[in-house]
Amino acid sequence: MKPKAVVERWVDCFNRADTEGLCALYHEDAVNHQVVTDPLVGIEAIRSLFEVEFARATMHCKVEMIHEAGDWAIMEWSDPLGLRGCGFFHIRDGKILFQRGYFDQLSFFRAQGLDVPDAYLDEKKQQR
Template identity: 50%
Template sequence: MTPAQLVQQWVDAFNNADAGALEAMYATDAVNHQMPNHAVHGKEAIGQMFRNEFAMASEMHCIPVQIIEQGNWAVLEWRDPKGFGGCGFFEIKNNLIQTQRGYWDKLSFYKLHNIPLPQ
């Protein structure tokens, strides 16, 4: 499977709010760092992160604008149905996500989804 194909499967699982399927796509020692947040280390912690996020904002949906592949990396430019957008970088090793970094505006996301701002 190519990195771009794996990222497309990731998008499908994300859009189905399937935290278990997402967790299965990560290496045991994977790191997911959504830049507005602290890095999350380990497959199980990443799965829990998705469970928490889906519970907090049930309307999350990823529409790929483009997926670009270079070597063992894939870049996902995305938007959601409300026009909110961002970008994710996925390093793939042995058909699993080893590293993921995401860039998006947390304040805009919270406001768009009516999530109370942390104090």
């Protein structure tokens, strides 16, 4: 499967909160690095991320654009609450080997009506 098709399938699974479907799209030793957290290594860490996120928020990814270049697909996205972001997917043998996502986590918490975790604020204070 070409990178763009993998990302399109990823969006479909994401929008259905289908953790198992999402995990089937990753290599066992894949890395998912959402820049608001440390990189997650391996399918079980990635599974845990999706389980936590789907349990705490209703999310919907609207594709604005997907660009494919070699083994990479780059997706610009938005959601119905006004959040925007961008994801980079390195695809090998039809599965995600590496993913990096950029979005504003504070805006995500606020749009979802979620409390901002203390650890998140503490991390930001330490970076000043």
